[in-house]
Structures are given as C-alpha cells and as structure tokens.
Amino acid sequence: MTGESIPLLLWEGVDQMGEAYRELSCRQDLLANKGVIEAANSLYYDEKKEQLKRGSAVKTAKAGSLRRFIDVVQQLDLTYDLHSMTGEQVLRLLPSEFDDWRKA
Numbered sequence: 001m002t003g004e005s006i007p008l009l010l011w012e013g014v015d016q017m018g019e020a021y022r023e024l025s026c027r028q029d030l031l032a033n034k035g036v037i038e039a040a041n042s043l044y045y046d047e048k049k050e051q052l053k054r055g056s057a058v059k060t061a062k063a064g065s066l067r068r069f070i071d072v073v074q075q076l077d078l079t080y081d082l083h084s085m086t087g088e089q090v091l092r093l094l095p096s097e098f099d100d101w102r103k104a
Helices: 019-025 034-044 066-076 087-093 096-103
Strands: none
Touching: 034 066, 034 087, 034 096, 066 087, 066 096
16 A cells, blocks of 8 residues: 555654554554555545544544444454455445445
C-alpha cells in the first residue's frame, strides 16, 4: 500500500500517530489487510477536508464508528477470507449501522 491509498492512516503526518492509526495498528492482521484498510478509508476519511470524518474516532464502540468497524471486521474475518477481498467487497459485508458512513 502507498501513502495515497491509505490517507486515513497518514493524514496527521508520518511523525504523528493519529487515532485511526492507533486503533488499527494494534491489530496487525487488519493493518496488513488492504481491503479492510480501503473500506475504512472509504468510510472514515474525508478526501475534501483531508482529515478523519467527524465522529468516526470515538472512544467507544458506537454504532458505525471506527472502533465498531474493527469489532465487526474481526467477526467477519472468522467467516470470510477478508485478505482476498477488495475494499468494496468488505463494505458490502457490513451491517446497516454503517449506512450513514457510506453516504457521508
């Protein structure tokens, strides 16, 4: 993955560890999964503002938040081969609680 494909992880700069990076990096299986990172990028990174979308990095597993995304993806990984999937395919597996983030 290149910096252009993972702005969610690098938007605060390489010298700073942002909230999204902290949440995902402690789960290396997710951090190494291109499809999961693409899906998270699509849901939680605002390309126009070049930053995390407001409310995505809450400290609790609020419906649709980044932390909830991680919980759901870890559950899906037990049933699906997420490493072979694209970001779009991962997004299609997510429950309706993520619909607002898809639209935003």
